[in-house]
Amino acid sequence: MFQDERLISILQFLEKNQRISVEEICEHFDVSRDTARRDIVKLEEQGKIIRTRGAALLPSLSKETPNYEERMLSEMPLKRMIGKQAASLIMDGDYLFADNSTTVRQAMEYLSSKNNVVVTNAIDTAGLLTQKENIRIHLLGGLMHNDQRFIYGAQATQMMEKYHVDKTFIGSCGISFDGLTTPFEEESSLINEAMRRADQVIVLADHSKFEKRRFFKLAGFEQIHTIVTDREPEPTIMEKILEHGVELIIARGEF
Incomplete structure (x- = not known):
């Protein structure tokens, strides 16, 4: 060899x-x-x-940060499967927040409920939603992260403070035993505000995100209600999920 x-x-x-x-x-x-x-x-x-x-x-800190287009191509079949499962959680008339996760974008792609309101900082997700009927879109304003195609900054966070939604959908670049982590510190204040402004926080993540730790801690397990993924995580993470009463939904099938 x-x-x-x-x-x-x-x-x-x-x-x-x-x-x-x-x-x-x-x-x-x-x-x-x-x-x-x-x-x-x-x-x-x-x-x-x-x-x-x-x-x-293996290093415990994951440092590679692909751009938005590269993230769109990564694990796409799993993201579609998870996205379709997540979309089934959305009811007619729900008010939602959707972050810039490419898996959350898939959930918005499969959105089939009616009369929803979607607040988002993701310009591509907002563009996708314009193709659907009976959807009102609130695109947050502020600074643009060119490489990752999301809106962030004090203005966006202040706008989010004025909203309240039924469900917040967020992705995660890393889920370790101490919670959700992200390489995008710039967006974290906005996402935390979106979590505070929701009755239910739903995290979408394929199995490759488990046991990965990124530079910046986004949230602990006590801040989330549901995780939608494609397989059960490792025992150390599963223990935390059970400890905090987080609902775990395993997406099934091929999409």
């Missing part, structure tokens, strides 16, 4: 086990200790692992 192939396999092992020792690399790939150490050094140079004494760990 070439080194590049072995490095991919080591990362796959780490995704499941979080830690791999030099001895385990030697055993799994039938290589010498020197080769195993070179593999660890190479992965460290690439910024993909943290090297400890005789072992490698």
Whole structure:
């Protein structure tokens, strides 16, 4: 096996086990200790692992931040499935907040209820909703994040303070045992206000978001009511979900 192939396999092992020792690399790939150490050094140079004494760990902090178009392409079948399940939670006449999550956008795509009002800071979601009948759209104003295509800032947050909605739909870039995290600190004040202004806070996240920690903490489990995802999360997170009485909805089927 070439080194590049072995490095991919080591990362796959780490995704499941979080830690791999030099001895385990030697055993799994039938290589010498020197080769195993070179593999660890190479992965460290690439910024993909943290090297400890005789072992490698996955970093707990996820730092990659794809732009909006890249996020739209990632895990799209799962996002559609989760989005359709989430849309089924919306009743005729519901007032909603929808954030800039691409999974939340899918929920708005599948929206089939009538006479809804949607407050949003997501310009693409607002544009999508203009194609539906009997929807009143409130697009928050403020600063534009060009790369991620959302509105944020003090003006947007102050506008959100004047609303109250039945349901707030938010995505999450990371869900760890201590709650929801995001790389977008700029948007966090607005999202927290949208959560405070809702009777029900619904988080949409595919399984790849679990056990990921981002730079900025957005909310704890005590602030949310429902999580819609595609599979049950890891035991450490499941324990927190149960502890705080959060409803877990597993989306099923192919869409």
